[in-house]
Amino acid sequence: MAKRRLSAETIAAQAGGYVDRASGGVVPPIQPSTTFVRDRDYEPHESGNIYARDDSDTVKEAENILARLDSAKTALLFPNGMAAIAAVFRALPSNSTVIVQSQIYWGTTKWVREFCSRRGLVLVESDLSKPKNLEKLCMSHKPEMVFIETPSNPWLRCTDIAHASKTVQNCGGRLVVDATAATPILTRTLDFGADIVMHSATKGLNGHSDVLAGVLATNTPDSSHWMAIIADRHDAGAVIGSFEAWLLIRAMRTLHLRVERMSKNAQIVAEYLSNHPKVQNVFYPGLTDFEGHKVAKLQMTGGYGCLLSFCIKGDASNALRIAGRLNLFHRATSMGGVESLVEHRHTIEPDTGIPENLLRLSVGIENVDDLILDLGQALE
Numbered sequence: 137m138a139k140r141r142l143s144a145e146t147i148a149a150q151a152g153g154y155v156d157r158a159s160g161g162v163v164p165p166i167q168p169s170t171t172f173v174r175d176r177d178y179e180p181h182e183s184g185n186i187y188a189r190d191d192s193d194t195v196k197e198a199e200n201i202l203a204r205l206d207s208a209k210t211a212l213l214f215p216n217g218m219a220a221i222a223a224v225f226r227a228l229p230s231n232s233t234v235i236v237q238s239q240i241y242w243g244t245t246k247w248v249r250e251f252c253s254r255r256g257l258v259l260v261e262s263d264l265s266k267p268k269n270l271e272k273l274c275m276s277h278k279p280e281m282v283f284i285e286t287p288s289n290p291w292l293r294c295t296d297i298a299h300a301s302k303t304v305q306n307c308g309g310r311l312v313v314d315a316t317a318a319t320p321i322l323t324r325t326l327d328f329g330a331d332i333v334m335h336s337a338t339k340g341l342n343g344h345s346d347v348l349a350g351v352l353a354t355n356t357p358d359s360s361h362w363m364a365i366i367a368d369r370h371d372a373g374a375v376i377g378s379f380e381a382w383l384l385i386r387a388m389r390t391l392h393l394r395v396e397r398m399s400k401n402a403q404i405v406a407e408y409l410s411n412h413p414k415v416q417n418v419f420y421p422g423l424t425d426f427e428g429h430k431v432a433k434l435q436m437t438g439g440y441g442c443l444l445s446f447c448i449k450g451d452a453s454n455a456l457r458i459a460g461r462l463n464l465f466h467r468a469t470s471m472g473g474v475e476s477l478v479e480h481r482h483t484i485e486p487d488t489g490i491p492e493n494l495l496r497l498s499v500g501i502e503n504v505d506d507l508i509l510d511l512g513q514a515l516e
């Protein structure tokens with residue numbers, strides 16, 4: 137019988153079971169040293185550490201926890217999510233073809249377009265949450281890599297990861313999934329066959345709006361793509377500092393509790409909004425009549441995350457007025473923190489098809505009745 141895998145809750149709560157060998161502490165120390173001594177025979181220190189670009193024990197501790205949360209063989213930390221995404225694309229051979237999901241996190245789309253045109257990669261953008269669409273494009277383009285985001289930001293489109301993995305791999309490509317909005321608590325992306333899972337750890341993984349971080353994890357560490365990613369991080373130097381890695385380790389101890397509570401709150405808020413006369417429609421994977429619900433149910437367990445969008449009846453000025461009347465939801469970008477946020481994406485990216493009457497919420501861990509009352513008075 138297979139050994140029972142430790143659940144993410146247990147891994148997170150115990151920081152991967154860490155006990156400091158030197159002190160017996162149940163919390164890892166921060167090792168800020170950038171360089172490490174050699175002995176008189178000029179052999180590296182017994183730790184193997186040479187220089188902190190590769191050799192921060194604190195970063196390795198965080199990577200160990202992150203890998204285990206995603207049931208991955210290995211994980212690499214980056215100074216933020218975009219640095220992780222950039223490494224994934226930079227590690228591809230020249231002239232590669234990539235298919236990227238359309239209408240995802242705007243920072244990704246913007247950078248990938250610029251990078252592919254400058255480096256001569258063929259870029260195909262399409263709504264890959266539609267299975268037939270992905271099948272057709274993989275057949276006709278034979279891409280080296282397909283990049284999806286599920287649930288997507290801010291449309292909450294849900295892509296069937298198992299189906300996408302099979303489809304992409306059958307054509308000889310690799311599937312990379314940005315699972316930031318799901319976190320490893322709600323979706324174990326690699327279990328569904330993806331080659332690489334990416335998270336902006338700035339969001340739910342850290343969850344306290346005080347650390348920038350990004351992570352990639354894989355079960356195929358020997359692949360040429362992953363080796364190139366390791367080399368890219370080392371050579372181009374997109375590494376995270378020990379202090380940030382330590383804060384992330386600390387924050388992840390309560391990851392499961394935060395994600396559970398946020399998902400519960402978001403579900404209640406989504407249901408409240410979908411019954412509100414001033415609201416046109418709500419985008420949330422946990423709503424049974426939402427387009428992505430069936431797929432989300434296949435691959436999300438324990439809830440549907442903190443992120444939701446809704447369109448109000450009215451125009452940009454109405455939407456901005458509602459945002460301006462909120463007292464508890466901070467008007468700020470980002471998501472996955474313990475405090476609730478509201479954003480008018482159309483103001484930030486006016487020419488990308490985001491409706492002017494759409495508001496995006498990141499629902500925090502507050503008392504949900506307080507949040508509902510705040511929304512209610514703002515929508516009046």
Ligand SMILES: *Cc1c(COP(=O)(O)O)cnc(C)c1O
Binds near residue numbers: 289316339
């Ligand atoms: C925020 C975000 C990113 C980028 O991460 P940073 O840590 O801000 O660089 C990528 N993908 C998604 C879905 C995000 O929400």
